[in-house]
Amino acid sequence: MPSLKVPDYTASDRQTAFHTAVADEKLYGGAAGGGKTAAIVAESITLALEYPGIPINLFRRTIPELNKTIRPELMKQTRDYMKAGHIVYHGQASAEYEGRSYVFENGSSITLNYLDNASDMFRYQGSEMPVIGVDELTQFPFDWIEYLQTRNRTSNAAWPVIFMAGTNPGGIGHGWVKKHYIDIGEWGKVQEIRLPDGSFTTRVFIPASLDDHPDERFRTDYNKQLQKISDPQLRKALRYGDWDMFAGQVFTEWSRRTHVVDPFAIPDHWKRWRSTDYGNHNSVGWFAEDPASEHVFMYREFRLDEYKTIDYKASVIKDLEAGEDIRYGMADPAIWNGSADHNDQQGKSIAELYEAAGVKWQPAVNDRKAGLEVVHKALQPMADGIPMLQVFSTCTSMITTLPDLPYDRHKVDDVDTGADDHDYDMLRYALMKSRISRKKPEIKRGAYRSRR
Numbered sequence: 106m107p108s109l110k111v112p113d114y115t116a117s118d119r120q121t122a123f124h125t126a127v128a129d130e131k132l133y134g135g136a137a138g139g140g141k142t143a144a145i146v147a148e149s150i151t152l153a154l155e156y157p158g159i160p161i162n163l164f165r166r167t168i169p170e171l172n173k174t175i176r177p178e179l180m181k182q183t184r185d186y187m188k189a190g191h192i193v194y195h196g197q198a199s200a201e202y203e204g205r206s207y208v209f210e211n212g213s214s215i216t217l218n219y220l221d222n223a224s225d226m227f228r229y230q231g232s233e234m235p236v237i238g239v240d241e242l243t244q245f246p247f248d249w250i251e252y253l254q255t256r257n258r259t260s261n262a263a264w265p266v267i268f269m270a271g272t273n274p275g276g277i278g279h280g281w282v283k284k285h286y287i288d289i290g291e292w293g294k295v296q297e298i299r300l301p302d303g304s305f306t307t308r309v310f311i312p313a314s315l316d317d318h319p320d321e322r323f324r325t326d327y328n329k330q331l332q333k334i335s336d337p338q339l340r341k342a343l344r345y346g347d348w349d350m351f352a353g354q355v356f357t358e359w360s361r362r363t364h365v366v367d368p369f370a371i372p373d374h375w376k377r378w379r380s381t382d383y384g385n386h387n388s389v390g391w392f393a394e395d396p397a398s399e400h401v402f403m404y405r406e407f408r409l410d411e412y413k414t415i416d417y418k419a420s421v422i423k424d425l426e427a428g429e430d431i432r433y434g435m436a437d438p439a440i441w442n443g444s445a446d447h448n449d450q451q452g453k454s455i456a457e458l459y460e461a462a463g464v465k466w467q468p469a470v471n472d473r474k475a476g477l478e479v480v481h482k483a484l485q486p487m488a489d490g491i492p493m494l495q496v497f498s499t500c501t502s503m504i505t506t507l508p509d510l511p512y513d514r515h516k517v518d519d520v521d522t523g524a525d526d527h528d529y530d531m532l533r534y535a536l537m538k539s540r541i542s543r544k545k546p547e548i549k550r551g552a553y554r555s556r557r
Contacts, residue, residue, distance in 0.1 A: 109189065112150040112182035119317040120144045124151075128295045128307040132242065132286040134271040135348070139313030141271025145238045146178045148269060152236055153213035159264050161215045161236040162229075164253070166244050171205070171217045175240055179207065179215065220245065226252045235259035238269050243276035246523055250278070274351035277524040280509030286310045287348050315344060353511040355477075355520050358484040358492070365504055368497045371404055379426070380435040380469070380535035383455060385412045388527040389422060390503065391431075392535050401483065401536065402495045408502040408528070415455065419462035435534040436466035469534035473519050476533030483536050494536070503528045 116124060123133040123144050134141040149161045165171045183192055195206040205217040219225065226249055234256045239245065257268050272282060287310055290296040295309045315331070318324050334340040371377065371393045381389045391405040407421060440455035456466055470476070483494040496503055506528045513521045520526050 109185045111154065111186045112147040113184060114143060114147045114182050116144070116147065117313075117317050119311060119313040120147075122293060123311040123313075124148055126295065126309045126311060128309040129266070129268065130286075130306065130308040131267070131269045131311065132272065132282070132309070133269070133311045133313060134273060135312045135314060139315065139317050141273075141313070142174050142178050142240050143182075145240055145269060145271050146175060146182055149215050149236065149238055150179070150182055152265070152267070153209050153215055154211070156213065156264050158212035159214075159235060159261075160233075161213070161238070162218055162232075162234045163215060163238040163240070164218045164220050165240050166219065166221050168219050170241075171219060175217055179217075183207070220249055220253065223249065229253065229256050232256045233259050235261070235264045236267050236269075240271055241276070242270040242272040243274065243278040243282050244272075245278050247278060247281035247525075274348045275353050275511060277511055277521045279348075279351055279511060280506060280525060283348050283509065284505070351511075354508070355510045355512055356480070356484060356508055358481065359508040361504070363486075364484065364492055364494060364496055365498050366402070366495045368404065368499055371402070373430075376432055377429055378432050378434065378535065378538065379422070380531045380538070381437075381466070382527045382530035382534070383437055383440050384527065386410055386525070386527045387413070387418060388502070388531045389418075390500070390528070390531050390535060391426065398487070398489065398491075400487070400491065400493055400495055402497065403500055403503060403532070403535075404497045406500040406502055406528075415458045416462050419459055419464040422464050433538070434464065434466045435469040435538045437530070437534070438468040438471055440466065441468060467538075470537040471534075472537070473533075476537055477519060479536045480529070480533050503532065507532070 117140060120133075120140055120143070123131060124147070133139075133144050145163065149163060152159060153161055163171075163175055165175060180187070186192060187194075191210045193208045195204065195208060197204050207215045209215075218229070234253075235258065237253060237257050239250065239253075242250070254268060257266060259266055272278075274283075286308055289298065289308060289310075292310050292312050295307050297305045297307055299305055315324055315327055318327075328344070331340060331344045375393045375395060377391065377393045379389060379391045381387070387407070387409040389407040390403050393402050393404055394400070395402070405425060407418075407425060409418070436456065440459075442454065453461070459466060480494075484492050487493050498504070506525045510520045510524050510526060510529055513519045520529060
């Protein structure tokens, strides 16, 4: 081994904490400028040198992102080592190596991968990836990463199995990343997570901010750029890594203090209705309106994240609302389109199968732009200072997913449909119906008007 510094990298205290933490899954970062990419690359190079022959796979959403971030950092940290001929770059896929692979003289490799849509997951089907590194983890939906982690394995007993990632708050994966890594316990301390079979996995979150970057000039210059950001949420999220307020957050009005209430008995004379966003990620919510104040209360939810038959869903809905006067149920108009192909009942729509099972729906207004405006308005205070929408504390899925929704990167007037927007869709269907039914009828020209 030549006397070259590999990786050519000096770790900050926070980066050192990341490198020395021993856990199955390690997340590093939070704020911008904390050296996330550098830490992931340095960890990868170190593992490649320490474990001969080990394959290491690094991920970004797209190839251009790989070329702008991970690849330059990898070249920087191995420049002299590469010049000495101890790393060979394989740009094209071959029988032995994937494309975009840096192969070390000891047989280890670091391969740069992309995962930009759901179908890309299956490019890695059957692969063994003992070390996986993901830069900007919140840019990925949960199910993509969950599938990728099924590849995080090896049959070589001498190699470690590690999943590591870096990220900032925000993005379509903000909610699940926060749930899996940020909210599980004390930051910087390895947490044990019990699995369904009773075994454990370990996770750790190492927070870092711009202040942790080792280069003073970098800290000064980058801070100046961050302070120029006009959006205070974006500025705070990137500067300090605030996970409760993030860049691109749609419903900035949301507050547990003002929108979440303890459950109470809904008076019998209040109007009640339900709403659903149909799918395997089934989301049903029940609502009631106080006729005196016109506040709308979401008082119950039924959420599924796995496939169940329509008969099963209908049975649960009927049991939950037994004895209640439910005026109507709103649903995505798509459930009236085409054959449901459920339970071997060809030719019937989802709506028809629900009705056959005893649950009726009406087509909801599916105007996404108007629906977004209605939800924003419902979260704002009314004349009494209380927001129109109040959510029972038992509706944990809505409380978790609604504030975590980001804007679509391409449609600035809509939420990102790649995020967990099922509860939101259900909510806007419910509130659009509430708004329309509350409108007073127009008086036609020439009609009789009473005089006062």
